[in-house]
Amino acid sequence: MLKRVWLPLALVVVLVLGGFTVSRLRGIFGSEELPTYAGSTPDDSSNSDPKRVVYEVFGDVGAIADINYLDTEGEPVQINDVSLPWSVELETTAPSMAANVVAQGGSDFIGCRISSDGEVHDERSSSAVSAYVYCMAKSA
Template identity: 45%
Template sequence: MLGFLGALRRGWIPLILVAVLAVSGFAMYRMHGIFGSQQSAGAGGGGVDKIVPFNPKRVLYEVFGPESTVGSISYLDENAQPHRADFTSLPWSVQVTTTLPSMFANLVAQGDSNMIRCRITVNGEVREDQSSTSHDAQAFCLVKAA
């Protein structure tokens, strides 16, 4: 009996610690069961609906000028990544389609003629139309929120 009391005197702190941890663990287990945190977030009973793209935007970049004009074009795609295209005759056009809520549309065209014109159309509506008349003309069109 004396050995037991001696061990109890030396080890009462670790014994209390084990008891507190056991009671805390059991309490946490019960709280999780009461508040339902063991259910997954996707457990709604039904399948997950597929998100279908809606309201696609069709952005049309166009460049006009004398038919024999030679030059280059820089424009942004639906992810605002720059692209460059060279042309040997006009008119020139490219269409970009996106389902993003907004798109930054930018077009710069330069040719070797005295006149050049750029236009940006969004879903059939002309949003920007610029022209330039000068030596090696350059036109710049910008739509901030297509």
């Protein structure tokens, strides 16, 4: 009987001793509290100056378009049957914002533009039947 039990018994003893050793070492080396310093945690993100991001979709005057864009939180917004020209201004205090606008119109010409604080980041146009266009700025 001892020949069959000694190996599993030795394994249990080694595991218990190893667990006890690890627990004692963690108690010695990882137990002290780290000091916190005033001002080391970041305050809310409203410390930056507000940034104004403008999406614009343009085309033949009076043309109709379906438009999708990302808001300041990165959530998609869809609006349908909008008369062109169209624009929306978003304001954010984030240091950067991923900006994206997609539009498809019923006319033969459509264009888009993304600008922030007066600086154009992307501008494109398309001339085709039921024209489709997109603009993207990774960091507006």
